[in-house]
Amino acid sequence: MSNWIWENEAPKDEGRLKRAAKVKVDSLSINENECKGVFIGSEGTIYQTDLETCSCPDFAIKQGYIPCKHILRLAMEAGIINANGNTPQQQRLADIAALRQQIASAYGFYYHFDSPIMPDKKYDELKARLADLEAK
Numbered sequence: 001m002s003n004w005i006w007e008n009e010a011p012k013d014e015g016r017l018k019r020a021a022k023v024k025v026d027s028l029s030i031n032e033n034e035c036k037g038v039f040i041g042s043e044g045t046i047y048q049t050d051l052e053t054c055s056c057p058d059f060a061i062k063q064g065y066i067p068c069k070h071i072l073r074l075a076m077e078a079g080i081i082n083a084n085g086n087t088p089q090q091q092r093l094a095d096i097a098a099l100r101q102q103i104a105s106a107y108g109f110y111y112h113f114d115s116p117i118m119p120d121k122k123y124d125e126l127k128a129r130l131a132d133l134e135a136k
């Protein structure tokens with residue numbers, strides 16, 4: 001499997017991810033031996049894509065350093081990344097960080113102002129979700 005940007009911690013290109021979700025798909029071949037797609041460009045041009053390379057001009061301009069929208073879409077369809085461009089592991093870490101921040105801010109608010117910003121039940125739910133994610 002190629003070592004694309006989705007393996008890195010680099011910030012995701014939201015614009016490209018949105019374009020990837022909208023790109024027209026002609027055909028996909030995704031199985032354990034093959035991960036290929038055929039996409040139709042705005043002018044009707046056909047692009048051949050796999051996880052390593054794409055025949056579109058955008059990919060050629062970037063000289064293969066950044067996956068184009070077709071490669072991203074293929075990776076989405078194959079379940080390698082989600083709509084946010086995260087692998088399952090990256091999404092898990094992002095969810096853990098977000099939950100920790102919510103819990104810390106709720107705790108901090110209660111500690112400093114002696115007044116909860118969320119009901120105890122909700123706070124307990126956040127802590128349970130965090131424990132669940134951290135256990136995975």
Ligand SMILES: [Zn+2]
Pocket residue numbers: 047049054055056057058059068069070071
């Ligand atoms: Zn492309």
